[in-house]
Amino acid sequence: MTDFPLPSTQTVVKTAKTYSRDLAERVVSTGLEAFVGALVLTAPFDLTMWHNAAVAGAAAGGALLKGLAARWRDVTNSASLARGV
Template sequence: MSELNLPAADTVVKTATTYGRDLAERTLATAVVAAGGVAVAAGPADMFNASFWETMAAAGIAAAGSLIKGMLARAFGTKNSASLAKGV
């Protein structure tokens, strides 16, 4: 029977940590940008009449979409990246 060539435990932890940081950063950035975009659109431009909680809900929905996309990227792409782009 041939031996399994598994990575060391510290390598696995580093990879998971890298992925977790990448995914958290992308999710939080999406929430901040979405909230800012809705706030700008609802405020000075007066295109919408969104309340604070509607703005936060829109940002949360965008962040949840980013989170799901990042999790799918790990399943179908590079294991230590939340990006679907090759080499990221």
């Protein structure tokens, strides 16, 4: 019987931690970028701060879904859809 090489527990925890940190950074930065963009672009339309926050939340939610899809597609430490990142 041949042994199937499994990664150590430390490697698995480190990989999950790296991926989680990468995904959190991408989601937060997307939300902040969208919020600032919504403030600038919707000023002429007199939208409230809550409308801008909703736009930013939708963008951050999209970034979260993309990052999760990237994780399901390829087992890496990155939340990027690009291979090898």
